[in-house]
Amino acid sequence: MATNFGKWRVGGGLGVSFGSNDYFGLSVYPNIGYMIAPRLEGGVTAGYQYSSWKNAKSNLFSFGPYMNFYPINELFLRGHYEYFTGNSKYKGQSGSYSYDEDALWLGGGYRSGGKVSFYAGAMYNVLYKENESIFSNGFRPIVGVSVGF
Template sequence: MKNILFTLMFVISIGSFAQTSDQELNPNKWRVGGGIGLGFGSNDYFGFSISPSVGYEITPMIEAGVSAGYQYSKWSYAKQNLFNFGPYVNFYPVDFLFLRSHFEHYLGTHTWQSSNPDVSDLKENYDESALWLGGGYRSPGKVSFHVGIMYNVLYKENSSIFSTGLRPMAGVSFGF
């Protein structure tokens, strides 16, 4: 099922870009952006994330692109490295609102560090897909800020790397 959804999203993204094949890609329709996160908390928690993206305005109402990301988290006795990548499609029914479909695949590890030198660390590998659907607000212009919320329709409560199917999102993009 995950492979079918990934293939479907990939074909939709490529098909969206292919619609422009009769004309040259307009250099003024590219958007580059993403987000950066930093967090601190109890149990010596530290977290860092970065998620760059690049998109192309196919029509004034549709943008398609790809994103990648990296998340690092460390607690007193654990650490996590998580990579993600995937295509997205944004639909803008009006200038300041957007709807988003974003497929992402996540790969990574979570390591629990043992305080006992005679016991080895426990390591778990992650390999999970997510299909995020949602929307939000975006500011118009060459420099655009967006904020919204998405839901992972592939979320499974007892077997997911995510604690919830909901995810807030915020970021900045630059058009050129």
């Protein structure tokens, strides 16, 4: 498999979102991976997410390793540990609220073939705790582009 796609993969995702209460979100998630075995890729990701609402602004940073297993070229299973740290600032308040959270994402998805590939899938954070998490639920989509060399 490494001969078809290259041993190294560089890619990531970019997102823009809008919503109620004047919500605006921008996220950037680069990653770099290496084929350590014919069907096993290991790598690291970093991320940044900016969010603003009518009365608040938030910055969220993340970093962590991942492993992808490809049972066939187009399908992957993923394990991804990610550490999140960030802060929120609310209008009318002098300070900000800081937070940290660990996530262990398990999931999978589909990847198109070739040196330039598009991928999409879903993951679930097995460490997610309702009412204690910075996230509204434990699910996360995976969407992005990667280039092999």
